[in-house]
Amino acid sequence: NINSTKYLFRSAAEAGPHDILKMYTPRGNITNISPNLEPNSPTSCYQLEVVAADCNSEPLGTIAGALGFDLFSMEKRLQGLEKKILLEVGETPAVVYEMKREVDSFRHKLESVEHLSWLGLFKDLSDGTHKPSPFYHKRSLHKTREECEHVQEKFLQMRSLEVSEEVRQYLKTPTFDNWSWEDAEMMVLLQLMFSDLDFNSIFNIEADVLHHFLFEIYRRYNNIPFHNFKHCFCVTQMMFGLIWLTDLRSTMDTIDLLIMLTSAICHDLDHTGYNNAYQINARTELALRYNDISPLENHHCAVAFKILERDECNIFRNVSMDQFKRIREGIIRCILATDMTRHNEILNKFKSIQPCFDFSNKDHTDVLMMILIKVSDISNEARPMEVAEPWLDCLLQEFFNQSDMEKLEGLPVTPFMDRDKVTKPSSQTGFIRFVLLPLFMELKNLFPCLEQHIIHPVQKALDYYTEMETALERENQNQN
Numbered sequence: 001n002i003n004s005t006k007y008l009f010r011s012a013a014e015a016g017p018h019d020i021l022k023m024y025t026p027r028g029n030i031t032n033i034s035p036n037l038e039p040n041s042p043t044s045c046y047q048l049e050v051v052a053a054d055c056n057s058e059p060l061g062t063i064a065g066a067l068g069f070d071l072f073s074m075e076k077r078l079q080g081l082e083k084k085i086l087l088e089v090g091e092t093p094a095v096v097y098e099m100k101r102e103v104d105s106f107r108h109k110l111e112s113v114e115h116l117s118w119l120g121l122f123k124d125l126s127d128g129t130h131k132p133s134p135f136y137h138k139r140s141l142h143k144t145r146e147e148c149e150h151v152q153e154k155f156l157q158m159r160s161l162e163v164s165e166e167v168r169q170y171l172k173t174p175t176f177d178n179w180s181w182e183d184a185e186m187m188v189l190l191q192l193m194f195s196d197l198d199f200n201s202i203f204n205i206e207a208d209v210l211h212h213f214l215f216e217i218y219r220r221y222n223n224i225p226f227h228n229f230k231h232c233f234c235v236t237q238m239m240f241g242l243i244w245l246t247d248l249r250s251t252m253d254t255i256d257l258l259i260m261l262t263s264a265i266c267h268d269l270d271h272t273g274y275n276n277a278y279q280i281n282a283r284t285e286l287a288l289r290y291n292d293i294s295p296l297e298n299h300h301c302a303v304a305f306k307i308l309e310r311d312e313c314n315i316f317r318n319v320s321m322d323q324f325k326r327i328r329e330g331i332i333r334c335i336l337a338t339d340m341t342r343h344n345e346i347l348n349k350f351k352s353i354q355p356c357f358d359f360s361n362k363d364h365t366d367v368l369m370m371i372l373i374k375v376s377d378i379s380n381e382a383r384p385m386e387v388a389e390p391w392l393d394c395l396l397q398e399f400f401n402q403s404d405m406e407k408l409e410g411l412p413v414t415p416f417m418d419r420d421k422v423t424k425p426s427s428q429t430g431f432i433r434f435v436l437l438p439l440f441m442e443l444k445n446l447f448p449c450l451e452q453h454i455i456h457p458v459q460k461a462l463d464y465y466t467e468m469e470t471a472l473e474r475e476n477q478n479q480n
């Protein structure tokens with residue numbers, strides 16, 4: 001009961017019973033109303049803001065109508081339901097299932113909307129401008145046709161250009177700076193990776209098909225802060241770098257290298273910016289489809305093979321049946337390995353075979369391939385600070401978007417995503433110490449040459465964030 005005397009609210013004093021309010025902590029962060037809420041004090045108060053006035057009136061009614069909901073009748077039915085449950089304790093009325101279905105469908109619509117924007121939107125609509133759907137943000141999640149056409153055109157102009165030897169070599173190093181390249185240029189560089197590893201000639205990949213494939217990949221990465229096409233490029237570029245630095249061409253089959261590079265390209269396809277925990281807690285369509293088992297990774301992989309089903313995009317269309325079978329198995333294994341909940345399982349497997357690692361043993365190379373894509377996936381901190389730090393900002397932005405949505409929907413909030421609990425350095429020190437370094441160290445044990453390339457920069461990043469963390473703590477103490 002937000003009107004209880006326990007809480008004193010500044011502003012929003014004029015709010016009525018049918019208004020929608022946002023609540024902020026004294027620090028200005030949006031928060032969830034819960035029994036665990038700290039009480040107000042005379043010096044620090046929660047703040048309420050009216051984001052939609054009188055929800056029974058026309059504007060919201062119109063929105064609900066556009067979505068296929070009749071709020072008023074839903075309310076009535078809810079009342080009826082409550083009565084029914086009171087009368088027939090022990091029996092679940094059918095109407096409960098019906099309403100659950102409606103709520104699920106509403107949630108599904110919400111999911112595809114960028115964080116909080118739907119709340120802000122209510123204000124826009126109340127000024128009389130008519131929009132067919134309040135959830136137009138759904139469109140901005142996926143790339144627009146104009147955006148794709150623009151990049152496609154640029155890619156077409158550039159794809160036959162010669163890339164200098166300098167860039168070719170630079171592309172093989174973890175110091176590569178993605179921020180100075182445009183999307184179309186990154187597509188040219190991905191194309192270059194295929195030809196530099198001789199994939200085009202060995203697997204008879206036609207230039208046009210590779211071009212269509214890469215463009216479709218570009219198109220199916222969404223406009224979200226972190227898991228976007230630039231992330232796809234970075235992971236692939238790190239994989240490419242690792243292949244060269246560890247000279248895998250002399251120890252592994254080319255088909256395995258093809259599997260690793262393609263897996264990296266496809267590993268986050270159609271990511272919506274909400275992780276598996278969210279998918280499962282919110283019971284999204286993906287969680288339902290994959291029974292809560294790595295819903296996202298399963299989806300990324302399925303989207304990849306959907307793209308490959310189209311003949312003009314199928315870079316594997318000239319390989320033998322047996323080769324395709326091996327490629328498909330390998331890509332599925334690699335992409336599913338990027339689910340971080342399987343981190344320890346995969347790392348322990350690698351640790352156990354490491355002392356007797358044998359490149360001619362398929363079981364061993366299968367694990368190595370999973371380790372390599374995992375390392376590439378979380379390798380931002382192995383990059384120069386000026387490349388890595390903006391990535392951390394992107395990641396936190398995506399995390400905060402999710403936790404804000406979780407608060408709005410009353411779902412459990414993932415602690416490391418909570419803007420009230422996480423700071424930039426605190427998010428990194430633990431992650432680097434307990435997840436990143438142990439993984440990278442194991443790979444370095446197999447390939448000692450990697451020390452300078454991936455271990456040193458990560459240690460430098462750890463020092464940097466540890467220092468920043470102490471400075472922040474000192475600052476907080478001083479304030480207290």
Ligand SMILES: [Zn+2]
Binds near residue numbers: 231235267268338377
């Ligand atoms: Zn990823």
